Amino acid sequence: MASSVLGLVWLFSVLFGYGVQVEASHHLYRNLESLQSTSTNQPYRTSYHFQPPKNWINGPMIYKGIYHLFYQYNPFGAVWGNIVWAHSTSTDLVNWISHDPAIYPSVPSDINGCWSGSVTILPGDKPVILYTGIDPQKRQVQNLAVPKNLSDPFLREWIKPPQNPLMTPTAMNGINASSFRDPTTAWQGPDGRWRVIIGSKRRRRGTAILYRSKDFIHWIKSQHPLHSSKKTGMWECPDFFPVSINSTNGVDTSVISPSVKHVLKASLDDTKHEYYTVGTYYQDKDKYIPDRGSVDDDSGLRYDYGKYYASKTFFDSAENRRILLGWINESSSVQQDIMKGWSGIQAIPRSIWLDKTGRQLVQWPIVEIEKLRSNRVDLPSTELKGGSVIEVSGITASQADVEVSFELSELGKAEALNSSGVNPQVLCSQKGASVKGGLGPFGLLVLASKGLEEQTAIFFRIFKDQNRYVVLMCSDQSKSSFDQDLDKTTYGAFVDVDPVHEKLSLRSLIDHSIVESFGGGGKACMTARVYPTLAINNGAHLYAFNNGTEGVRITRLSAWTMKKAQIY
Ligand SMILES: *[C@@H]1O[C@H](CO)[C@@H](O)[C@H](O)[C@H]1NC(C)=O
Ligand SMILES: *[C@@H]1O[C@H](CO)[C@@H](O)[C@H](O)[C@H]1NC(C)=O
Ligand SMILES: *[C@@H]1O[C@H](CO)[C@@H](O)[C@H](O)[C@H]1NC(C)=O
Ligand SMILES: *[C@@H]1O[C@H](CO)[C@@H](O)[C@H](O)[C@H]1NC(C)=O
Ligand SMILES: *[C@@H]1O[C@H](CO)[C@@H](O)[C@H](O)[C@H]1NC(C)=O
Ligand SMILES: *[C@@H]1O[C@H](CO)[C@@H](O)[C@H](O)[C@H]1NC(C)=O
Numbered sequence: 001m002a003s004s005v006l007g008l009v010w011l012f013s014v015l016f017g018y019g020v021q022v023e024a025s026h027h028l029y030r031n032l033e034s035l036q037s038t039s040t041n042q043p044y045r046t047s048y049h050f051q052p053p054k055n056w057i058n059g060p061m062i063y064k065g066i067y068h069l070f071y072q073y074n075p076f077g078a079v080w081g082n083i084v085w086a087h088s089t090s091t092d093l094v095n096w097i098s099h100d101p102a103i104y105p106s107v108p109s110d111i112n113g114c115w116s117g118s119v120t121i122l123p124g125d126k127p128v129i130l131y132t133g134i135d136p137q138k139r140q141v142q143n144l145a146v147p148k149n150l151s152d153p154f155l156r157e158w159i160k161p162p163q164n165p166l167m168t169p170t171a172m173n174g175i176n177a178s179s180f181r182d183p184t185t186a187w188q189g190p191d192g193r194w195r196v197i198i199g200s201k202r203r204r205r206g207t208a209i210l211y212r213s214k215d216f217i218h219w220i221k222s223q224h225p226l227h228s229s230k231k232t233g234m235w236e237c238p239d240f241f242p243v244s245i246n247s248t249n250g251v252d253t254s255v256i257s258p259s260v261k262h263v264l265k266a267s268l269d270d271t272k273h274e275y276y277t278v279g280t281y282y283q284d285k286d287k288y289i290p291d292r293g294s295v296d297d298d299s300g301l302r303y304d305y306g307k308y309y310a311s312k313t314f315f316d317s318a319e320n321r322r323i324l325l326g327w328i329n330e331s332s333s334v335q336q337d338i339m340k341g342w343s344g345i346q347a348i349p350r351s352i353w354l355d356k357t358g359r360q361l362v363q364w365p366i367v368e369i370e371k372l373r374s375n376r377v378d379l380p381s382t383e384l385k386g387g388s389v390i391e392v393s394g395i396t397a398s399q400a401d402v403e404v405s406f407e408l409s410e411l412g413k414a415e416a417l418n419s420s421g422v423n424p425q426v427l428c429s430q431k432g433a434s435v436k437g438g439l440g441p442f443g444l445l446v447l448a449s450k451g452l453e454e455q456t457a458i459f460f461r462i463f464k465d466q467n468r469y470v471v472l473m474c475s476d477q478s479k480s481s482f483d484q485d486l487d488k489t490t491y492g493a494f495v496d497v498d499p500v501h502e503k504l505s506l507r508s509l510i511d512h513s514i515v516e517s518f519g520g521g522g523k524a525c526m527t528a529r530v531y532p533t534l535a536i537n538n539g540a541h542l543y544a545f546n547n548g549t550e551g552v553r554i555t556r557l558s559a560w561t562m563k564k565a566q567i568y
Contacts, residue, residue, distance in 0.1 A: 042340065043536035044332075044513035047399050048372055048565040050088070050096055050346035060314045060325050061119040063127050066153055067093050067316075069325070070102055070129075071346070072116060083113040085131065088567075089154050092368045093323070093349045095566040102129075102145075102158050109133045109143050109165040116237055117142075118185040118312065120194075120216075120253075126150065128216065129158065130183040130196060133165060139177035141165035142198060144216070167198070167211055167219050175200060175209065175221075182237045185314065186216070187254040189283055197226050199235040199266065206232035206266055208240070210286055226264075227288040229296045233270035237310045240264050240288070241322065242281070243354040243361070250322030250353070252315045256283050261354060263361065264288055267310050268298055274311060275300035278359065293359070301360055304347075305425065305493040306475055306517075306527040307331070313352060324350045324363060328514065331477075331487040331529040347527060348509055348516060355523065360496065364522040365509060373401055373560035382554045384442060384546040389452070391543050395561045398447065398540035400510045402559040405503045406442060406552050408462065413438035413550040417463035419470045419494065428474035428492030433457035433547060440472075442546035446510050447480065449534035450541060456480045456530050457545070458508055458517045462499055471495040471504065473519040473526065480530035491528065495520040503555060511562065512536070 045051065050069065061068050067090045072083050085103035088096040103114045110133025117131025129145040143164040148157035167183075169175035179201050186196040194216055197208040207228035211219040226240065242251050242260035251260055265276040275298060277290035290296050303311060303324060311326035326347040330337055337343040350363040377394040384390070384406075392402070415438045433441050433455070443459030445452065457476040462469055473495045477488040497504060497520040509516040516527045535541065542559060546552055 044340060044531050045342070046345055046511040046514055048094070048369070048562050049348065049511050049514060050567060051342065051344075060312060060323070061121065061127055062314070062316050062318055063121070063125070063155060064153055065318060066091060068119070068155065069096065069346075070119075071327075083115055085114055085129075087156070092371070093366055094368050094371060097568050099154055099156050102156070103131060105133075107133075107160050107164060109135050109141050110160075111136055112138060115140070116182045116310065118183055119314070120186040120196075122216065127155065130166075130186065132181040132183065135165065137177070139169055140180040141169070142167035142180075142183050142219075161217070163217050166217060167221070173221050176202075179234050180209070184238055184240055185253050187240075189254075189286075190256070195226075195286065197238050197240055199238045201234040202228070204233055205230050206235040206268065208235060208238050208264065208266070208288075212286075222286060224287065226286060227290075229266075232266065232268055232297050234268070235266040236269050237267040237312060238265065239312055241313055241315075243278075243322070243352075245354060245358060248351070248353040248362075249320045250315050250351075252317070256281065261291075261358065262288060264290070265303070265311070271298050272309055273298055273302060274304075274309060275302055276361070277301070278354065278361070291358075299423075302493075303352075303361070303363065304525045304527050306491040306525075307529060308347060308525075308527055321351045322353065323366065324352045328527055328529065331489075332531055333485045336485065336531075345514065350522075350525075355496075357496065360523065362522045363525055364518065365507075365516075369401075369509070372563040372565060374563055375561040377559045379544075379554060379557035381556070383551055384544060384554055385551045386546055386549045389445070389543050389545045391541060392557065392559050393541075395542065395559050396538075396540075397542040398510065398512050398535070398537050399562045399564075400542060400559055401507070401562055402444065402446075402510070402542060402557070403505065403507045404444065404544060404557040405505045405555045406460070407503050407555045408439065408499050408552055410550060411439065411462065411464075411469060411500065413548070414462045414464040414469060415439070417465050417470060419463065419465045424472055424492040424494050425490065426492075427472060428476065429490040431461065432474070432476045432478055432490060433459055433545070434479075435547075437461050437548045439550050439552070440546075440548045441474070442548055442552050443506055443544070444508055445543040445545050446508055446515055447530055447532050447535045448541045448543055449532065449539060452543075454479060454481055454532045454535045455543075456515055456528060458506060458515065458526070459545070460495075460504055460506070460519070461548075469499050471497050471499055471520070473506075473517075473524050475515070475517055475526040475528045477528050477530055480528070480532060482533045483531060486531060491526045493519075493524040493526065495524040497523060509562075510542075
């Protein structure tokens, strides 16, 4: 069964990005029959990333020691536009096996598509799914699905109670039927009632509509949303969860205590960015208020400053951590995606927790991914003089994990910058890797060709802003490929690290056409998709570089070849 599902996946994945009609983020594809992948040469297929076709994350969860990943795909293409919940399971979040789709259109309340949603584990270890269905009037409604057989460890079959839909947009409740989707994992208040939020908007105000229920079947809309924010447009895939204030452990979604803060994340349909705030959940009023200084719009904090969308977290009760999963689309053209035969992958799952400052989250690839590391190469402590490039050899640079730490002894050459109001992404595109500076650019050149004609540069620059130093992190794709027909946007973020007292670390997970980078121990993350023409397979090289005038010291550099994960 597994292989036939995958077969479908590859066949229909060619459609992703074949933009015909775009309805929210849910593309409808026509002319399905004429599109077939013709290429067998696949330098860009990843080896250790979960990579089906188009996948939004639905509801990841763990049940009796098995991780479940549900993702969105369209087995019948746009001809029907029927989005289903594809289903894979894993015991380590690295190796996966696929099952038949868990939820597919079968009742009036989802007959035109089964869109995103979330899993909630009810007391007694009973998982249930709330998801958005598209009904015969093309309205977005919320439905419930429950496992048919709780003794099946893979929970392969799901049934839909006759009470569906449980939440419907009506003239009475004033909800726009085209802007009402993606229910979150529900949480239970001290009063025993369940709460869930659903992404929506009112004119340009993005909003998290709140519903409550005593029995998970009968849901009553609250008068007030949990939260909303002006000029942010439609909120997709909202996520709302507590984080511990004094531990990197995760906490279950219903935990409310003085030792947690809350995080609200929205995926913005208008800009395709996600942002989150850190704040307080006032349980008595069912209101969430971001902390002062936590920017509540598209310019706020992001999980990832590169490509990353429709992400979702879940509480991993087996390992006491909260895990973030995100979907990453291609940067290649539609024609290229058709040639490749697939489009869209899953980021490496990340552990996520609140930083000591309480101002932001920190993310780190799940420890299980380190099982794939082999052929370790270490560089001794090395002075990287201004203008130098050194190769890190002995690993397969097209499929690698690399960690490096930099130490700065002399900060006098930092350029002056008034960082207030500066967009770091714009600054990174003005000052790419080839623009020499004082302190920086220094960092890594990944998926680079031997002569550096092709390179993806992930680097830092240090600026002096009045009495403090500001660290900029960039991912520069401008020279990533000779191919002209690609999105080579440069990404950037400020990293909340003090370079006087702390080392500056960078980790990059490289997998043929994806580079996921973690700066400052996971305080700023950036994911890029790149498609080099020379730097493929054994033609790919890894370098450390410094294009500033001032030297920096590499105190540690370790790199590994990554083995292939088993994904069936
Ligand atoms: C439920 O699943 C278990 C384990 O796979 C199986 O032994 C049992 O026969 C199933 N029950 C039904 C009613 O299908
Ligand atoms: C409802 O949402 C749709 C999709 O964004 C939009 O086109 C439409 O104008 C909205 N209707 C109202 C009454 O706001
Ligand atoms: C975290 O803080 C809470 C509240 O201040 C306290 O009760 C708890 O013991 C602390 N936990 C740890 C691991 O320090
Ligand atoms: C997918 O990628 C394209 C091109 O790189 C970008 O313009 C678009 O916004 C992306 N979509 C999402 C949902 O991230
Ligand atoms: C920095 O820039 C901001 C906004 O552009 C401005 O208001 C502020 O006066 C500037 N500060 C200094 C020290 O120049
Ligand atoms: C360093 O800067 C020089 C001059 O701008 C440029 O030619 C070179 O490509 C840069 N090196 C890297 C690794 O970008």
